[in-house]
Amino acid sequence: xxxxxxxxxxxxxxxxxxxxxxxxxxxxxxxxxxxxxxxxxxxxxxxxxxxxxxxxxxxxxxxxxxxxxxxxxxxxxxxxxxxxxxxxxxxxxxxxxxxxxxxxxxxxxxxxxxxxxxxxxxxxxxxxxxxxxxxxxxxxxxxxxxxxxxxxxxxxxxxxxxxxxxxxxxxxxxxxxxxxxxxxxxxxxxxxxxxxxxxxxxxxxxxxxxxxxxxxxxxxxxxxxxxxxxxxxxxxxxxxxxxxxxxxxxxxxxxxxxxxxxxxxxxxxxxxxxxxxxxxxxxxxxxxxxxxxxxxxxxxxxxxxxxxxxxxxxxxxxxxxxxxxxxxxxxxxxxxxxxxxxxxxxxxxxxxxxxxxxxxxxxxxxxxxxxxxxxxxxxxxxxxxxxxxxxxxxxxxxxxxxxxxxxxxxxxxxxxxxxxxxxxxxxxxx
Numbered sequence: 001x002x003x004x005x006x007x008x009x010x011x012x013x014x015x016x017x018x019x020x021x022x023x024x025x026x027x028x029x030x031x032x033x034x035x036x037x038x039x040x041x042x043x044x045x046x047x048x049x050x051x052x053x054x055x056x057x058x059x060x061x062x063x064x065x066x067x068x069x070x071x072x073x074x075x076x077x078x079x080x081x082x083x084x085x086x087x088x089x090x091x092x093x094x095x096x097x098x099x100x101x102x103x104x105x106x107x108x109x110x111x112x113x114x115x116x117x118x119x120x121x122x123x124x125x126x127x128x129x130x131x132x133x134x135x136x137x138x139x140x141x142x143x144x145x146x147x148x149x150x151x152x153x154x155x156x157x158x159x160x161x162x163x164x165x166x167x168x169x170x171x172x173x174x175x176x177x178x179x180x181x182x183x184x185x186x187x188x189x190x191x192x193x194x195x196x197x198x199x200x201x202x203x204x205x206x207x208x209x210x211x212x213x214x215x216x217x218x219x220x221x222x223x224x225x226x227x228x229x230x231x232x233x234x235x236x237x238x239x240x241x242x243x244x245x246x247x248x249x250x251x252x253x254x255x256x257x258x259x260x261x262x263x264x265x266x267x268x269x270x271x272x273x274x275x276x277x278x279x280x281x282x283x284x285x286x287x288x289x290x291x292x293x294x295x296x297x298x299x300x301x302x303x304x305x306x307x308x309x310x311x312x313x314x315x316x317x318x319x320x321x322x323x324x325x326x327x328x329x330x331x332x333x334x335x336x337x338x339x340x341x342x343x344x345x346x347x348x349x350x351x352x353x354x355x356x357x358x359x360x361x362x363x364x365x366x367x368x369x370x371x372x373x374x375x376x377x378x379x380x381x382x383x384x385x386x387x388x389x390x391x392x393x394x395x396x397x398x399x400x401x402x403x404x405x406x407x408x409x410x411x412x413x414x415x416x417x418x419x420x421x422x423x424x425x426x427x428x429x430x
Contacts, residue, residue, distance in 0.1 A: 021066035022177040025156035034060040037187035041068030044399030045193030046142045047420030053149030055428030064158035069139040080135035083128040084410040092406040100384030117141035159203040189427040195400030212378045218370030220271040224362040225264035234262040241286040252276045281361040300347040376403040386426035396423040
């Protein structure tokens with residue numbers, strides 16, 4: 001029997017794989033002059049490079065990692081939730097700016113772009129995934145299309161600075177595969193697509209070119225909470241309606257799955273909450289959002305009369321969660337400083353906990369899990385028609401390089417795709 005007949009494949013070590021990637025990066029020749037240089041090979045940078053190349057521009061894409069598009073592989077739990085049929089500016093922190101950049105039908109533009117990439121998709125609730133349900137499909141079609149557009153993809157080259165001259169820009173970068181040797185390239189236009197939680201370019205465009213920016217802050221991440229009895233049930237998942245109250249006013253509410261952690265809360269609902277949360281905010285969880293108060297009252301009546309054998313909420317809640325609530329109700333536990341009246345009975349206390357369980361936020365946490373960075377270059381310095389800097393002709397910005405962020409559910413990738421299209425096309429045209 002041949003060796004191939006065993007069906008076993010030798011696994012390449014990470015070190016060997018990294019060496020191969022660096023060797024492939026080193027084999028890419030970088031010319032001294034380009035029409036457009038794109039800094040950052042993430043979602044928006046790849047699309048900007050593709051659109052500029054397809055308009056006939058001579059394009060260089062500089063990426064600090066050994067390969068482009070790696071962050072895409074982690075999106076949507078590896079399935080890449082690349083857009084949303086409910087795409088709308090209201091889901092972003094700067095809706096007026098996003099609306100102006102998006103135009104009349106951003107979803108149609110995004111789907112047309114990926115249709116031209118020979119990618120098809122499927123719908124789960126309002127979220128769009130590649131038909132393969134694999135993030136690798138999205139990265140693969142982008143890299144292939146960039147190659148067809150004539151884009152020079154130069155990985156393992158970390159940009160460390162940029163300067164403006166009458167002729168355009170001088171971009172300085174460090175070769176990660178050649179003893180950190182520094183080199184420079186000239187370009188007529190510069191598209192800045194850095195940003196994101198995994199960006200490793202040692203390049204601050206705002207500082208280098210004198211632009212106003214906001215400090216980066218990880219968001220779409222878990223929320224820390226003060227010690228709380230329910231957090232002892234680390235790892236339990238609950239389907240809830242969560243509400244966030246700042247001072248005395250509710251500022252946010254959403255329904256979905258929450259993951260209990262020893263330090264606080266996680267899950268998609270909580271990630272969206274992290275865009276609003278402040279230290280000291282009150283978080284209230286309706287643990288039974290599908291039950292009315294009258295339906296719940298019927299269930300807790302045995303509790304009021306001391307019949308606890310089976311647990312009156314075991315049939316609608318995780319039994320361990322139900323048991324914890326019953327114990328807290330008997331002891332009349334409540335979070336301090338919530339302004340709640342003392343419940344008159346055990347059943348009233350149990351209902352209050354089930355429909356409005358309180359926790360106190362200590363801020364965002366688990367930043368290594370953050371999907372997005374809030375902050376970046378202030379948007380008021382850029383044209384909404386082209387994403388060109390109004391004070392520095394030839395400078396464009398896309399994606400998370402700008403101070404734009406959206407909720408979970410494909411909104412941030414949608415901004416990356418559309419902003420990349422706008423800036424890449426405009427840079428080539430210029």
